[in-house]
Amino acid sequence: MTTYGRGLRGLALATVATITVAFALVFFYAPLDADQGFIQKIFYLHVPLAITALCGFVFGGLLGAMHLRTGDRRWDIRSYVAIHMALIFGIGTLITGGIWAKASWGHWWVWSDPTLTSFLIVLLLFCTYQPLRFSIEDSERQARYASVFAVIAGAFVPLNFIAVRLAQAYVHPRVLTLTGGNLPGAMRLTFLVSLVGMALLYVTLWKYEMAAKSTRMQVRALRRALLGDDGVAPLKRSAAPS
Amino acid sequence: MREERAPGSWRTTITVLRKDLLLELRGLETVPAMVLFALATLVVFHFGLNRDTVDGQLAAGVLTATLLFAAMLGINRLFVAEREQGGFDAFLLAPVDRSALLVAKALALFVFLAVLEVIAVPAFGLLLLGTSLGPPLLGLIAMLLLGDVALAVIGTLVSAIAVHTRARDLIGPIIGLPLLMPALIALARGIGPLLAVHGSSWPPARWVLILALYDVVFALLAYAVFDFLLED
Amino acid sequence: MREERAPGSWRTTITVLRKDLLLELRGLETVPAMVLFALATLVVFHFGLNRDTVDGQLAAGVLTATLLFAAMLGINRLFVAEREQGGFDAFLLAPVDRSALLVAKALALFVFLAVLEVIAVPAFGLLLLGTSLGPPLLGLIAMLLLGDVALAVIGTLVSAIAVHTRARDLIGPIIGLPLLMPALIALARGIGPLLAVHGSSWPPARWVLILALYDVVFALLAYAVFDFLLED
Amino acid sequence: MDPPPAIELRGLVRRFGERTVLRDVSASVPAGATLAVLGRNGAGKSTLLRILATLLRPHAGEVRVLGEALPARAFAVRARLGLLGHDPLLYRDLSGRENLTYHARLHGVAIARVEDVLEAVGMRERADEPVRLLSRGMVQRLAVCRVILHRPSVLLLDEPLANLDPAATQLVAPLIGRASGATRILTSHDPQAALAEADLVLGLEGGRAAFLTEPGRVDREAVGRLYA
Amino acid sequence: MDPPPAIELRGLVRRFGERTVLRDVSASVPAGATLAVLGRNGAGKSTLLRILATLLRPHAGEVRVLGEALPARAFAVRARLGLLGHDPLLYRDLSGRENLTYHARLHGVAIARVEDVLEAVGMRERADEPVRLLSRGMVQRLAVCRVILHRPSVLLLDEPLANLDPAATQLVAPLIGRASGATRILTSHDPQAALAEADLVLGLEGGRAAFLTEPGRVDREAVGRLYA
């Protein structure tokens, strides 16, 4: 039956634990940034959010590709949930980034940073995922087109980052150099724990949503088996597959 | 559950392309609208900017934006006849490779864009540009053609996606614009130096390369997924 | 041989307008899609012009071109459903004043443009504009509304002329763009000073006047000839 | 004196470009009667109906509907006239109910009437789906709704039963059949059926009226010649 | 052993969204035979034909046309199949000749064949006008041309005679009638006419096959119930 429920509790506990540890590290262990002071601590939220979101988009693309390969609708639902969660994380990135930008540069938005700009482009692209789904009535076609979109957009994520990075004259970030370790050790450890916590949170949310969806689908299937087609109220129009 | 592919063939592509060009000649629906829109935009910029001439990166930006929006008009119309007059079904009933339709549409769009540029770029040179188009002409043509490929491929892809949606006139552009962004950046940056006063006569290799690579990657991507967009 | 006029009525106009908005704004996806589109366009301009901010006349030019583009998209679709799905005949069979159709279409286009501006102009202010939109806001709104009237009236007029001709999409822009040009120039010049750093808070009276006069003249002209355009 | 005919044509001519589609067609249909128009594909049947419906203007001749001369007094007859043509004249992206509500508003008919006509053709349950997704026969039922919404006293019916199943044919009989009491002009490619329904038969051939008479007097050969 | 049937359905299911339009439909049509599909508006007749035409995919069940399984081997059957649906599938702004030439190219048929089929339906003279300007029956004649252009051995005919005048009906009989020799699936809203044409009759009701038998054995009540 719902395989998504299995292990969900353990995963959720691990997530809570990791995030708690991360928070403790952020507030009590990581050193205060010399220039930016306390506001810099948003870094430990902002950057893991961004990285998880981007990985989530690519993940959604891979799941979409599986749908196209196999024709099994469940892959589409997985892809949908993956992209949905990644979108939420992405908007979180935008908000935390905006707060940081306002605090440290005085503007909510600047163009000069290629990472920022490419993230915006990617986010703009994925924001069209829901409207696209919404405006296709036939559920099978909806699934297929959404998967095509997921594949293209997933491939677009790295392509876009490369192109935009090349486009900007001065390159000042950071993420990709993070692993290179120009962070002080304490910061680095804190960051890595936060990143793991965020990734766990993403996986937990994904599984949770999948479990809910597949339960709902099974209930509908059972009702249909018991009551026949007409016994099942038609779904409200929704972009969410079910 | 995927269906096996019929043997592909250039013949089919040419047949569809010929039909599309014939329809365009009959109705004169797309290209004139694109051209006139581009010209009007240039005039608007001319008067709107209150500058007699532009050059360098600003000129490149104006040209790119103008071409992009004119292309949008063409992209929006690409599948209208197929949708409204049963062209999709008629094509799907024929024993031919389905991706031929995509290739033909992309070629048609490419032709439309090329025609557009043949008119709009000299007009741009006359109306707005501060320098001569002569010296960098070859480089400019190369960049524009590479840009046209991106516009044609991505435009075809997104309008194939959008055509079966309810809000098709919006869905196409909103998916297309972000996807086109890298290509547009490369195009604008690539022709910027060409349009500068005493500019270079050849675009920076970096941008040519990026644009060309982008073209290739998306052409492959589009070819890979197109079949799924035609199934029912 | 002209036919006598049925008593005109606002009710008919409202009925048609309501139907158009229903067709156009089906579902909620339209407005979000427009937001996305506006944002993406601004990113294009950012990269194309390679500038983090614009102001003054350049900003006005960019804004005007964006509006023109949106209007073109709107104008292109204005009569598509009527032509392809029998809407003209259905309307002509009803015992109502025929010019109500054109008034409704102009209003629909106006609403469409206004909604777009409500979204696109703040986004423009936030992302690309070098100055604040606060001080000149009233003046800006006035100019944009006047501009929308011109776009709506002339757009409707020319597409009504074009819809029964064979090369309809050619005729529309060919007649429409020259007719629109004075209005667009007045619009761009009028809002230029508003968007300048430390700019004025009210557009130059000259441009306001020109635009307003242009609106009035064309509204009257359009109303006078509408009836002839629908006859068969 | 006789009551004036509901429809009167005298020397009607209509051209498209160089081609004269109707030349010198005359007829007169009393109120409440049914005229069947026969003729081969392209004979001008739909053109004739579109002229009567005020959608096309005659190029010569006199046309009177309900006593009003066309095209001058077109607006006066539109309220009392219903046209069911080859095209359903419904927006494909709107639902049946939305389409009919639009027409009710245009015709100044109470919106409640929409439910009545939907009920009458058995389409209430499917009335909220976009027309595009309905089967062809369902669309035709909705087209019938559109036509009778404003209770027209003249019905112009261009192959009205095409695509309707026998059940639907039964359903629409009181609405657009003889029982509706309206003056009807009817085209059909089933001469037998048309003759059975009609009080008068008009045969169009080469743009001219080949015959105009009562069904009982139509000779089979004349009908046969129409399609020869 | 018998030759394999030209068309074979087993447990065919097709849904649109939540609505199951065809459920568990099975049938088998020998080569050269004619199957008439009856059912009320919305019964799923057109859907069935579109599945056989490879335009829609089945959601469950087995579909074989000319021995090839659909949808996997769709491309293999398309060349031997003709669909005449509710929509003529012709570009309105192109002429009949241009439309047919396009289809001839797509199907790899000699262009000369276009003239032959135009001649056969009596449309040569009007073949250079844009389809948009033709009468409905002329368009239907062109649609017949499109369907038979590549000499398909399976014909899927969705109310093929709608809008055709008696003369045209005569003309197209050798092309899409029994005389064509093709395996035919036929829908019609005239049960009598359909029964007369068919070797087998399938009654669709509520998405299920209500009956599948030879015309001689169909009882009138069963047909009546279909439309009740």
Ligand code: HEM
């Ligand atoms: C792909 C998405 C993003 C990634 C991977 C990312 C990554 C980073 C990283 C690694 C830093 C820390 C740099 C440092 O202080 O050494 C950072 C800083 C920052 N990010 Fe982001 N970011 C992303 C998107 C955004 C967005 C969308 C915004 C704004 C809305 C934003 C605003 C900021 C700001 C304001 C800072 C502080 C920079 C400073 O003060 O030095 N970021 N980002």
Ligand SMILES: Nc1ncnc2c1ncn2[C@@H]1O[C@H](COP(=O)(O)OP(=O)(O)OP(=O)(O)O)[C@@H](O)[C@H]1O
């Ligand atoms: N693309 C679609 N999306 C959703 N529903 C559809 C679609 N196509 C058909 N249907 C539905 O499927 C059902 C069967 O339609 P179909 O066109 O097969 O009926 P039919 O038997 O051909 O009827 P008719 O006699 O009216 O032509 C109808 O309820 C119709 O609304």
Ligand SMILES: Nc1ncnc2c1ncn2[C@@H]1O[C@H](COP(=O)(O)OP(=O)(O)OP(=O)(O)O)[C@@H](O)[C@H]1O
């Ligand atoms: N808008 C038009 N422009 C040019 N020619 C037209 C137009 N409408 C109709 N015709 C021509 O007028 C003639 C009569 O057409 P009409 O549609 O009236 O025929 P019909 O008798 O209804 O035929 P059918 O039985 O096929 O419906 C045809 O030759 C047709 O091509």
Ligand SMILES: [Mg+2]
């Ligand atoms: Mg006709």
Ligand SMILES: [Mg+2]
């Ligand atoms: Mg059908």
